[in-house]
Amino acid sequence: MACQRMNKCHCHNVEFTTVAQYSKNTGVEDFDVLCDRVGLGQTCTACRCDLADYLNDQRRSVTESSLVSIPALKPIQSEA
Ligand code: FES
Numbered sequence: 001m002a003c004q005r006m007n008k009c010h011c012h013n014v015e016f017t018t019v020a021q022y023s024k025n026t027g028v029e030d031f032d033v034l035c036d037r038v039g040l041g042q043t044c045t046a047c048r049c050d051l052a053d054y055l056n057d058q059r060r061s062v063t064e065s066s067l068v069s070i071p072a073l074k075p076i077q078s079e080a
Contacts, residue, residue, distance in 0.1 A: 003049040009040035010047065016054045023055065031055070 008015045019038050028034055031052060035041040041048045
């Protein structure tokens with residue numbers, strides 16, 4: 001089933017950004033645990049596909065941005 005492009009759980013009125021922030025603050029990454037703890041995706045479940053995509057995109061962008069921000073190493077200058 002294709003995702004619908006939702007940005008929140010309408011049944012529980014929870015924005016996906018809230019779930020991402022909770023995950024970041026607590027370190028919880030298991031999808032079912034996140035849904036259970038934040039309290040969404042439990043009724044009609046229509047938001048779960050889009051939430052999974054959203055969280056994957058968030059994690060990918062964090063990984064990519066952390067790779068970009070690693071400074072280049074300078075070669076060690078020998079004093080000989
Ligand atoms: S929209 Fe999330 S459970 Fe219905």
